[in-house]
Amino acid sequence: MEEKISGIVLGGTAFGENDKILNIFTLEKGVVSAKIKGVKKAGAKLKFAAEPFCFAEFVFSKTGDKRTVIGASLIDSFYPVREDLKKYFAAGTVLEFIKHFYRESMVSPDDFLLSVNALGDIAYGDDPLVPLVEFLIAALKDAGYALKLDGCFKCGKDIDGRTFFDYRSGAFYGEDCFDGSGREIHNETFKALCRAENGELLNGDEFAIKALKLLDYYLKNRAEEKLNSLEQLIQTFNK
Ligand SMILES: [Zn+2]
Structure with missing residues (x-):
């Protein structure tokens, strides 16, 4: 056959x-x-x-x-990913995510299109961070690990001052609602994640790498998945 x-x-x-x-x-x-x-x-x-x-x-x-x-x-062939280290690790992160989260014979045309679009944007765009952050937010949501990006998870208000993140629930809290479980993050990291979810994160955004680090932390602690390409990509920014 x-x-x-x-x-x-x-x-x-x-x-x-x-x-x-x-x-x-x-x-x-x-x-x-x-x-x-x-x-x-x-x-x-x-x-x-x-x-x-x-x-x-x-x-x-x-x-x-x-x-x-x-x-x-x-x-x-997404050829440009072979010529640029950051693109290579970003695209590798997409493949690793698929390997870790999409089981054999689990059919999802939406996730397939999400992955193809992310690889295309990473390969042919200027800044691989933006499409990767957008991909991870959307793909984590599909995998049942949605980040709760609609303001403070307890009171629903926008968060503008001190900001806290609890990886166990994927939720963010303002200072008044924070109950002590979780860690403080930069408010701009939260804002960058919100922009990414709405497709409004721009190339060169200085908080895109912080958003990516938070996603890495979340993947490791909540989903218990370490993606090697993502670690290597982050290392290229630490030099
Ligand atoms: Zn609140």
Whole structure:
């Protein structure tokens, strides 16, 4: 049986001498694994289709539940992510998020489009931080870990002074409503997250990196997921 499915290569592991087993996030079937043959030989026709970030229409031959890639036509390789370290780590964070949060055969066209759009904005835009912060806020929400960005979680008022964040609930509090569980953050970090949720975070925003650090802290403590690419991206800003 043959199957034609659009998908993004998340990564792959060597199999035998020349083959690989790929992890592919697809529009129609969620994350699937598929063997691809001979891609480690020089001049292999489908070599491009075995690379992470490759977005292609794949043709699989399917026997039982085992898939083998027999064809692929490239839609986008997001090439600029290979030429810029920050873009590379930002795009890598998107792939790692998918690997950690989207289980095999969990189908979500919305999350697929969210991921493709984020990769495109990271690759072809000027500032990879903005699309990454926007992606993480939206993707965490879909994964059941929404940040509560509608003002103070207790009284609902906008927060303008001292600001506190409780990672266990993903909620923010103003000084009057803070009950001691959580930590103080910069008010501008909270504001940058709010702007990002509304698609109003601008390139070069000095608080985008602080927003990203808060998301990293939240991922580690609430969702208990450490994304290596995200750690490396943050390190490039600490130098
Ligand atoms: Zn309040």
